[in-house]
Amino acid sequence: MIQTIRAAGSFWLLRVFGSTIGRKLVMAVTGLGLCGFLIMHLAGNLLLYVGAEEYNHYADTLHAQAILLTIAEIGLLILFVGHIVLAFTTDRENSAARPVGYAMKQTKQPPSGMAAPASSIMMATGIVVLLFLLLHLADFRFSALGIRKHDGDDHFTKAVNILRDPLSAGVYIVGSLVLGYHVLHGFQSAFQTLGFNHPKYTPIIKFLSGLFAATVALGFGSFPLWAWAIQK
Amino acid sequence: MSTAQTAYLNGRVPDGPIAGKWEKCKNEMKLVSPSNKRKYDIIVVGTGLAGGAAAASLAELGYNVKSFCFQDSARRAHSIAAQGGINAAKNYQNDGDSVWRLFYDTVKGGDFRSREANVYRLAEVSANIIDQCVAQGVPFAREYGGVLANRTFGGALVSRTFYARGQTGQQLLLGAYSALMRQVHHGKVKLFTRREMLDLVVVDGVARGIVCRNLVNGQLESYAAHAVLLCTGGYGNAYYLATYAKGSNVTAAWRAYKRGAFFANPCYTQIHPTCIPVTGDYQSKLTLMSESLRNDGRVWVPLKKDDGRSPDQIPDGERDYYLERRYPTYGNMVARDVASRAAKERCDSGFGVGSGGQAVFLDFADAIKRDGEATIRAKYGNLFHMYQKITAENPYQAPMRIYPAMHYTMGGLWVDYYLQSTIPGMFVLGEANFSDHGSNRLGASALMQGLADGYFMAPYTVGDHLASRKLPAVTTDHPEFRRCIDETRTRVETMLKVNGRRSVDSFHRELGKLLWDYCGMARNAKGLETAIQKIRGLREEFWSNVRVLGSGNSLNQDLEHAGRVADFLEFGEVLARDALARNESCGGHFREEFQTPDNDTLRDDANFCHVAAWEYAGADKDPIRRVEPLEFKEVPLTQRSYK
């Protein structure tokens, strides 16, 4: 597919999508877009902590904007699909760039303190996040997993019921943590890819990347715990 | 050959005052019309500063250039290892520099054994080189105002050396390489990497092509052209331990010699004073520490013989800063040959330091105290880093230990003012020729000469050759090409068939030791005679006892090395012969019989103010020594002094 794009590369935009850097730029832009979505999503969800009324009001208001919501959802879909399709194609191409591997391979980077640096397992964390996303959509967006579905529940009750389920709580906690690890590299990496690297600001971006990753992981990961705590 | 019949070689130096010679020459040279340039093929062997610059410049003019190198890329030639800088008579520092002074310093530095007109031309174009390299994007060091920075360098009293940290050669070479790559892109240069030239093809007395071995698949290939440029560097690896790249060799030049090119002044070899000393028998090469270190480092040995104390335990009063003592004006900045011999003298007298006593100190303690470690690091960081890598000692804390090592060869194929060898159509550029440095080269002059030859000489003089000679069409089907290929094949096959007991490397090491011992920093007639006998014996043994494994039809590094060593074994004898015949001392050629009372070189201008060029006379015959007299009209012959 990439080859055909390259062959058809007389149109500049196609040529960009056909190049390694061009595709990385798209990865970065879609990734940052998705980071923006995560912030909005988290902000909305935090209303759970404020109270059922506020949360339900927010959800109802959101759902009342049918056209805008559809447009936003299509936009989100494009971001997700773009990000995911490019991830798989570039990953395949990158593997093809080394058909014969090494018998032994070690990093020369200083130890990061983690078993695997976030940057080296983006594909793995990405796949976990994708599975988590599909489950999450099935749960909340399409209510496809009927076991916890009660007609007439309000948004708040529905959310709490799902989050309270032990199996799904586990999935949500793990999913949130992996998502955090994914964006830990992804957020700052996007700036590098977009050409933003400066001795003054890059350390700040790296710090913000950590802050953002922690916020995402702890923010989303806290909901099942909270739902469990308010049971009784 | 006409030159062989005349008593003296004619350097074809233009008439007139020295300052106008090159201009006059350029005005009088014939030009090739733009539409005809594309009809000419030019072979350039070697992709160092001279070769890369010449190939790119000739291609820019419109010629079809074929560029050859034995490395895997045209960016790797050993010019890349030059550290300190490149001289140019810009006088940006307002310290009294001029073309004349650069010319004067170079003639004097060469101990009055170079061709004045060539040196003047070199000084003249030196400024253009800097301009050209800056325009190419070479990141020379800058001052805060954005102008180019300069440093001082050995053998000069003005600050005229341009530099790019300690990697000037690398940056200049990458500049030439980028110009070359641009011409490959434009289709004007065809690049042949991993090819080694093994013969020169001469048709009707004119150089018309080369034979080379494709080092990847072993195939012998031949290429025809209207001119051949050898830019194949120096022959210092004859000494085995040298600051040269491991692949540097004399083969291309030697093959050309055997086809009729004269080899000039092979005994003019430069031993560089500041190299990292030898540590063991396994040593494969020596590493240079840039001469620029002598700007801030002070050279010393203990006053006491066999002083075993560590340097920090030796108080200032018990140190002998022997260069400052002997040469108060220039101090640590004396010319290279002088500094090298002084180090050898101290070590031979028992004052050497380190294990084996074959080293002297190069101490930065005073400079660090004066300027701070950060300043010293900014100037020499990469050199200090390299020193520490190799020796596991920290030169910021303890003085470096250094010793002289084979570094550069001023001798080379004889060329006239047009850089043309005694074979018409064959030009020799850069270190491969003999022309500009006399018997000793000053620091930061090699880069200058390589680029001057490549960018600013050859593009004119090669054109003159093409325009002034009728060159019938010759292809590689010509019988002479076939003969050369057959001879090369026979030679390669013979080498593979010997199947003796000794490795190629062992022969190379032995030859190197012979040359270093008998024909190194100090030479005498008896030693040189011994060397000649021993080299002959070693050569005979090589052809009966060398072991080269593998086949000729594949990548075979041992076979490549064998071919180079075989040529060094022939060449080494001529080197020693030249040293024996030159009954005087000058520059890098120091004959113990001819020295001043304080151990400096004692020239014999009455009998040896000439270039000696050796002519091949046949396989079993002694080579013939030809002479080109040297005249010094501008810089009067004087005893060189750095006091």
Next chain:
Amino acid sequence: MSDKLNLTLKIWRQASPGAAGEFKSYKLYDISTDMSFLEMLDVLNEELIQKNDEPVAFDHDCREGICGMCNLMIDGQAHGPDLETTTCQLHMRRFRNGDTIVIEPWRARAFPVLKDLIVDRSAFDRIMQAGGFVSVNTGNAPDGNAILVDKDDADQAMDAATCIGCGACVAACKNASAMLFVAAKVSQYALLPQGRPERTARVQNMVAQMDQEGFGGCTNTNECEAACPAGISVSNIARLNREYLRATLTGAK
């Protein structure tokens, strides 16, 4: 001062470009710790020749860390364990008695093996041909000081220009990406006024050639920077991305 080592070497041997290769084990005794890594291989080859075994082919030339010819994967690390060090400048004092050392060639689709540890890196030359130059003919140049360059820019350009073209960045990258190599050259010219007139076409052409050679893409793992013997920073890759983005958005083509 110097100690002796006994070592086991596991070296990739491959007769020719298409041939199947395999690891072979060799024992070496009494290796001085003052030796360089390549001198240790010289000793091995000398022994192999004495045993009538073909010596191991490996690329090397200047042996002082500047030509970029040497290229070995040593125990899974490009140029071995030392930072900012080429294989030729790696010394045996870095190893311990009894060590087993695994030596492999660079592995990348764009760097096919020619023999044993030697690979073909001509892809780098072709990338340079695509735009790694300033279009100025010999004789065109104005006076050197007619072009003023901010010292910081000159220093940064020099930092980028020190690339030795060895390919360690490609070898170490999990994607066999050549981004650091390309970035170094694009950066050098982007930082200097001399390079500005051609910056748009340069970055586009060099990146297109890089892709055509079959190198992978950059995923910002920074392994190239850690492996680079010349210490080229990944900030150059950011600059390359920036140049590419700029060329894409503002270039006429």
